[in-house]
Amino acid sequence: MSRILQLVTIIIFSQTVLGFSQEKKFTIPDSLKTKTFDELEASLNQNFADSIKFSVYSNTLLVKSKQEENFLALAKAYRAFSFNNMNNISVRIQYLDSSIAVSKHINDIKYPAISYSNRADAHSENGDYTKALDDYLQALNYSKQANNIRFYYITKHNIGELKKDIGEYEAAALMFKEILIYEDDNGINTRGHLSTVLSLSEVYIKLKKNDSATFYNKKGVIESIKSSPDIYHLFVMNEGINLTHKEKYQASLDSLNKGISFLEEYKYGNTFLVDGYLCLSEIYKQRGNDQMSLEALLKIDKKYEDEGFVSVGIRQGYESLIEYYKSLDDTNKQLYYINKLFAVDSVLDAKYKNLSKKIVQEYDRPKLLEEKQNLISILKEREKKTDITLVLVIILTIILIVFVLFFYIKNIKHKKRYSELMNNEAQKSSLKVEKDNSLKTTPEAIGISESIVNAVLEELEKFESNNEFLSPNITTSNLAKKLRTNSKYLSKVINSYKKKSFSVYINELRIDYVIDKLKSDRKFRLYTIKAISREIGFNTTEAFSKSFYKKTGIYPSFFIKQLEKQK
Secondary structure, three states, rough: OHHHHHHHHHHHHHOOOOOOOOOOOOOHHHHHOOOOOOHHHHHHOOOOOHHHHHHHHHHHHHHHHHHOOHHHHHHHHHHHHOOOOOOOOOHHHHHHHHHHHHOOOOOOOOOOOHHHHHHHHHHHHHOOHHHHHHHHHHHHHHHHHHOOOHHHHHHHHHHHHHHHHHOOOOHHHHHHHHHHHHHHHOOOHHHHHHHHHHHHEEEEEEEOOOHHHHHHHHHHHHHHOOOOOHHHHHHHHHHHHHHEEEEEOOHHHHHHHHHHHHHHHHHOOHHHHHHHHHHHHHHHHHOHHHHHHHHHHHHHHHHHHHHHOOHHHHHHHHHHHHHHHHHHHHHHHHHHHHHHHHHHHHHHHHHHHHHHHHHOOOHHHHHHHHHHHHHHHHHHHHHHHHHHHEEEEHHHHOOOOOOHHHHHHHHHHHHHHHHHHHHHHHHHHHHHHHHHHHHHHHHHHHOOOOHHHHHHHHHHHHHHHHHHHOOOOOOOHHHHHOOOOHHHHHHHHHHHHHHOOHHHHHHHHHHHHHHHHHOOOHHHOOOHHHHHHHHHHOOOOHHHHHHHHHHHHHOHHHHHHHHHHHH
């Protein structure tokens, strides 16, 4: 491409994609006007962590490179601007587009390969793995053309990581082995090299080549133990996961606990932590310790809740929680974790896009949706039954309260009547009424001579004082005969002067008698109700109890119990 065509490209980008606020109205500070491009680039690298200074240097590099038509410096400036927009992937990609456009046809050992690689990273973060792979392959091609072997293998490593992420474990293993041979042959022992060893071990675990995984975990432990404690603990953790698959549970526990302790303390390696928790849960489940197994799964849930971290391992954790609560028939918890699993799925779908079916295939989603609807139906049915049960409980409670109040009030009344009986208030009242009433009645009013009335009343007084009313089967006829009168006169006198029918008169005399007898005679209180009723002239227990209640307002059994309590 001619220099003129390159300038046209720059103008197009400046007027469209690159019209961002960072470029507008920026004036190079006097202190930087004399800086060379190399000096500005060095300052950028030194101040990468300082966003304010980094922005000043990247703006200076951009303006200066445009002024002096230095395309390599311009490519570096646009790439620097991409780092200013790490949280905005679309803007970040646009700056990298510009960096690639102005450096495609210049001969440089790093550009445009490094910008392609950075753009691939952005596409990968955005879940567009097809574009990411295309850009990594471009980076591979340009680094090979520039004979930048080190960056060539770094790019291969990134492709391997991408293939590991999308589940192409065989292809990833071949790449990592090729990279490892190069690194070992060239004595490379950087953190990047350790990352290659770790990734190779990871894919061997996925491929169930557990002995090979152990070999590379041991290699990584030896190479990292002194220089990189964080990566060392990742190897320890990874071997713990591997040993779980080999069913060497005790050794696995030792490694997992050691690795988890470090990673939790330093808040590092979430993917390994989640996989470690899954393995802990499985080990405790195999040992029959359901509580410890559950606690490990709940730590996975906490990772998602507290940090919003999402991975395939998080999803597997929710699957296990659903199965656990299904075994307990806990419908609410099942539904709760199914909803969380769907939330995780939505994130995984966005991240992996069309690859999500390959990445996430452990649980059939239509089946999960069906199960969710079934659980909702069960919960609604239970709620309906609960409502019915609640209504029944309320009704029964009201009935119970009514019964309790009824018997409570009844008991109070009985006790009050008992107290009145004990104080002879009822009897005194009765006698007073009789006396008052007797004053209002005259012999002439009932059509019987005064002498006959007085004679009958005198005989009745003897009848009462001699307790002759205790005899059973007393009738008006036989009593009239005994009192030397006729039954008609006897009935009229009792009705008019006692203000009672003949049967009520006899029964109340018996009740008054039995009250006094029960109060004074403890042995008599030991009789059964049936025996007492016969003792005082009643033919049946029922007749006695009814008469006692009618006269006193309480039953004889209650009266006797209260007497016994008082004595």
